[in-house]
Amino acid sequence: ERKTYSIRNKTDYSCKVIESTIDGLHLKINNREIYTRVCGEFNAYNLLAAYATCIELNLQKEMVLIAISNIVAAEGRFEIIKNKNFVSILDYAHTDDAFRNIYLSIKKITKKSITTVFGCGGDRDKHKRSVMLDVVSKNSDFVIITSDNPRNESFDEITKDMLSNSSNDEIKRYFIVEDREQAIKLGCTLSIQKKSLLLVAGKGHEKFQEKNGIKTPFDDKKIIMYFHGDTNNFQETFISKSNNGLSFNSNNEPLGLFYFRVFRYKDKFYSVAKNKNEDSIIYESDNFFIYPT
Numbered sequence: 623e624r625k626t627y628s629i630r631n632k633t634d635y636s637c638k639v640i641e642s643t644i645d646g647l648h649l650k651i652n653n654r655e656i657y658t659r660v661c662g663e664f665n666a667y668n669l670l671a672a673y674a675t676c677i678e679l680n681l682q683k684e685m686v687l688i689a690i691s692n693i694v695a696a697e698g699r700f701e702i703i704k705n706k707n708f709v710s711i712l713d714y715a716h717t718d719d720a721f722r723n724i725y726l727s728i729k730k731i732t733k734k735s736i737t738t739v740f741g742c743g744g745d746r747d748k749h750k751r752s753v754m755l756d757v758v759s760k761n762s763d764f765v766i767i768t769s770d771n772p773r774n775e776s777f778d779e780i781t782k783d784m785l786s787n788s789s790n791d792e793i794k795r796y797f798i799v800e801d802r803e804q805a806i807k808l809g810c811t812l813s814i815q816k817k818s819l820l821l822v823a824g825k826g827h828e829k830f831q832e833k834n835g836i837k838t839p840f841d842d843k844k845i846i847m848y849f850h851g852d853t854n855n856f857q858e859t860f861i862s863k864s865n866n867g868l869s870f871n872s873n874n875e876p877l878g879l880f881y882f883r884v885f886r887y888k889d890k891f892y893s894v895a896k897n898k899n900e901d902s903i904i905y906e907s908d909n910f911f912i913y914p915t
Contacts, residue, residue: 627674629666635674639666644702644709644731654683656691662700662727669693698826700727703846708810709734709819710846714826716743716770718753721823725761728819735763735818739809741770741802742780743824751780752787759792762821764812766797768805770824771832802831803845810849822846 627635641648646659647666651673658669669690676686695701701712709732715724721740728736738758742751759765767784769777777800785793799805806822813820822842831840 625674625678627667627670629663629670635670635677637666637670637673639663642666642731644704651687651690654687656687658691658693660693660695660700661702661731663730664723664727665695665700696827698828698843700724701826701843703843705850708814708850710810710813711819711821712826712843712846713821713823714828715740715823716754718750718757721754721757721761724821724823725757728821729761732819735816736761736821737764737766737809737813737816737818738762738821738823739766739768739802739805740821740823741768742784743771744773744775744780748783751783752785755784756787759788759795763818764797764809764816765795766799766805766809766812768799768802769831769833770802771828773832774834802840802842806842806845807849810846820846 625635626633627637629637629639636652638650639647640650640655642661642663644661646657646661647669648657649655649666649669651670658665660669673686673690676689677683698712698714703710703712711724711728713720713724715721725736738761740754740758742754755765755767767781769780772780781798785796788796797805797808799808809820809822812818825840825842829839829841830837832838
């Protein structure tokens, strides 16, 4: 016998989303209200499917509802990392369709602006790269392009494909940071300064970065947690000016005459601009985007 479930139509198992926030979902499943810590409307479908399956297996309704209310997000799947000053989402999204869905979910739970850190994998479909960037650009206030398992391709080749359909004005909006760790730190800095939500996408649960046949340990989540976990030490992000937006190489060497050093100390933010022939100049964090030309 076939059973149906839906959050909109009349079916054997139904669910109403009473409230959807960054802290979780308030649901009404077959006339029983529950709170759960997972976010996003897509998770309402997942939870309802799990509930229906359990009931069809003759498990007790009360026990199933209690279990659902205690579920936490799978690692790297719309995973929320937050404190009182900061909200980030870690997700495995690495296709244009996945990005469309995740932005749809984000905009249903917050009105914050969005900062996105992402890249395109090497040795994969090159045609989707510019399409992915287009989706990200249209849905983000700040875009940071970085490396994501380049494999046997160079970061420059991948980035060139990503930017192939972007205008010069669009390119100027983007931060291009090859070193993924520094890109994430920049995203953390921007999200706090601009009070935006940070989306770090592409790797999700992965614990490595693959380049030239070598998998090096790498964990997006650990970088985000570390950045916000020790406020007594400087957390630094290096940015340099290049012809295509802002970028620097994997050795943290500036690609132009001027560069920033953005750092945090005891929850305060500062930025430094420097010329090879001049002394460093310290700016307040509100002037982060102002640099010598």
